[in-house]
Amino acid sequence: MKRRNAYILVGVAVAAVCAVYFAVDPAASRFVPKCLFHQLTGWQCPGCGSQRMLHALLHGDIAAAWHHNAVLLLLLPLLAPLLWLELNRTRHPRLYMRVHSVSVALTAVSLLVAWWIFRNIFLS
Amino acid sequence: MEDKEKDLDNLEKLVEKEEKVTAHDMCSAEEEKVNDEPEKKLTPEEEIEALWAERLHLTPPPYPEPQQPPVAPADPLQPPVPPVVSPQPFAHRPVPPCPAPEREPMPQTHLVWSVLATVMCCLIPGIVAIVYSTMVSSRYYAGDLEGARRASRMAEYWIIASVVTGVVAAAVYLPLSLLA
Numbered sequence: 001m002k003r004r005n006a007y008i009l010v011g012v013a014v015a016a017v018c019a020v021y022f023a024v025d026p027a028a029s030r031f032v033p034k035c036l037f038h039q040l041t042g043w044q045c046p047g048c049g050s051q052r053m054l055h056a057l058l059h060g061d062i063a064a065a066w067h068h069n070a071v072l073l074l075l076l077p078l079l080a081p082l083l084w085l086e087l088n089r090t091r092h093p094r095l096y097m098r099v100h101s102v103s104v105a106l107t108a109v110s111l112l113v114a115w116w117i118f119r120n121i122f123l124s
Numbered sequence: 125m126e127d128k129e130k131d132l133d134n135l136e137k138l139v140e141k142e143e144k145v146t147a148h149d150m151c152s153a154e155e156e157k158v159n160d161e162p163e164k165k166l167t168p169e170e171e172i173e174a175l176w177a178e179r180l181h182l183t184p185p186p187y188p189e190p191q192q193p194p195v196a197p198a199d200p201l202q203p204p205v206p207p208v209v210s211p212q213p214f215a216h217r218p219v220p221p222c223p224a225p226e227r228e229p230m231p232q233t234h235l236v237w238s239v240l241a242t243v244m245c246c247l248i249p250g251i252v253a254i255v256y257s258t259m260v261s262s263r264y265y266a267g268d269l270e271g272a273r274r275a276s277r278m279a280e281y282w283i284i285a286s287v288v289t290g291v292v293a294a295a296v297y298l299p300l301s302l303l304a
Contacts, residue, residue, distance in 0.1 A: 030301055033294035037247055047243030072243065082236045093229030100233040102265065105258040108239060 006087050022058040026051035044124065046116045047072065071115045228269055231276035233260040238279055241286040249286035253279045 026032040037045040049068035056064035057073065065073050082099070089096045098104075235257040242250025256279035264272040 031298060033290075033297060034301075036290075036293050036297075039297075045243075045247055050243065079236070086232070086236060089232060090229050097230050097261075097264075100230060100235055100257075100261050102258060102262045105233070105235055105254070105261060108235065109254055109258070112239065112242070 003087055010083060010087075017054075018058060021051060021054045024055070026055055043120050044116075046112050046119075048119075071111070230264045231260055231269075231273045232280075233257040233276065234279040234283055237283050238286075241283045241290075244290070249282050249289055253282035253286060256282060 024032060032051060035045055035048045037043065038048050047069070050072050053065045053068035053073055056062075056068060057076075062073075085092065085096055085099060234253065238250055238253035238257045241253060256275045259275040260272045260279060263269075263275055
């Protein structure tokens with residue numbers, strides 16, 4: 001029951017976010033929040049461009065989505081199984097242990113940092 | 125003389141016969157005793173109970189009773205060997221419905237959420253949340269379940285802090301951007 005509610009909640013949230021970013025163009029709108037790190041330093045954070053990427057993706061423009069934030073575009077399909085596992089942690093404790101091992105966490109963090117450095121040096 | 129001798133012979137034969145008979149009788153009596161022993165266990169009350177059970181169709185349980193070890197033909201002079209304790213006394217213990225997992229499942233690492241919070245909202249609290257998420261799994265692998273739980277809670281708090289910071293920053297930023 002609780003799990004089903006969580007599924008419904010996640011589904012509603014994803015649908016709402018998709019609806020908002022389909023309707024609103026983050027590059028043109030003044031109301032969309034901007035990245036604080038980018039405002040303060042002028043550098044791009046690992047997540048910069050994610051809103052524009054989502055907007056482009058929802059309009060079917062894969063090339064523009066890739067241009068705005070390539071790594072997030074690649075990691076987006078991983079989100080659904082990871083969230084599913086988050087909700088089914090007690091049902092599949094061994095799988096959860098494997099996926100959330102230290103090595104996986106360190107890989108994710110190093111990937112994020114590498115992308116952060118890479119995009120500021122080579123893609124600016 | 126001859127008659128006397130004959131009589132003596134007859135007497136001897138008779139004595140022999142008697143001895144044989146008594147010996148045979150004793151043997152048979154012993155055998156009967158041995159044969160009777162298993163039946164003797166049933167007292168009259170038990171017999172009546174068994175009869176009543178038959179009458180009332182009280183069938184024995186469907187599972188086979190644990191086989192008692194065959195009782196060796198006991199020497200009537202020796203005390204009866206105490207019966208081997210069967211594992212039946214343990215049968216009444218409540219059996220858990222499913223085998224318990226060998227370990228408690230890992231506490232939530234919130235790794236997905238902390239990475240998302242880092243990328244979407246703001247960096248500093250998100251990075252702290254990622255560090256705590258990593259600590260959850262490392263402590264869990266080290267066997268420190270309580271520490272893993274604490275790290276999991278801390279990761280949760282830092283994710284919330286990250287989201288709140290992001291929302292507040294957006295709320296502050298929005299009027300400023302409108303003014304500019």
